[in-house]
Amino acid sequence: MNIDEIVEKWSVLDTEDLLRDIFQQFGIKAAIGTSFQKTGLVAIDIASKIADNFRVFTIDTERLFPETYQYIRQIEELYSDKLHNNKIEVYKPDSRIIEAMVKQHGEYLFFDSPDKRELCCKNRKVLPNSEALKTMDVWITGLRADQSAYRGKLKKIQVLPADGKQIIKVAPLFYWTETDIDAYIEKRNLPIHPLYSEGYKTIGCIICTTPVRLGENDRAGRWRWEKQLKNLPKECGLHYQNGAGI
């Protein structure tokens, strides 16, 4: 089956059948990438019901909330018997690149301009993510259409160039609403990231992520200071093609 045929087949499968087929066809050449938000948790939980050995990876920007580091360990323990090598894989930035960036632009460069914020996201998130993608053919994400206007225009399945090959990027919960996600979590009694109870709707780096107010979309809590600077999608580059990688 070629990539076009796979995409055609997957595009009509529901979430569980889609994840089942991904892991049956690609095994550990597929992986769930997550920053431990609720959608990622649901994807991991569904995977744990249909696969005995699946990969989960995350990007540690080295600027995450202390609660996130604790939560990663908690989820790793919860699903360890199903996780490949019993672990959540953690990819970190290249220390030489970070040192050079901080030396040239300072530790808090992201406040200076959208371009410098994108540079920080590129070095701390996109490049480590690109390293992770080298190890897989299918990248499973927790993207959902209802998270922002920008994300609503993305696709459930995309084929992207990555390091000289093609990678299939799949968002198996793309059409789930926040209500669907919450209902699943309640039904399965899953432990969510502790910052949700403090008003956060997304979980990112500690300085760049803030709680979300009533009526705001999920991504509104990111880089709030940028609103006046440039009308950018609230994206770090992982899901936004802006010269910073995938």
Ligand code: SF4
């Ligand atoms: S979210 Fe902020 S600290 Fe984290 S990588 Fe992006 S700009 Fe840097």
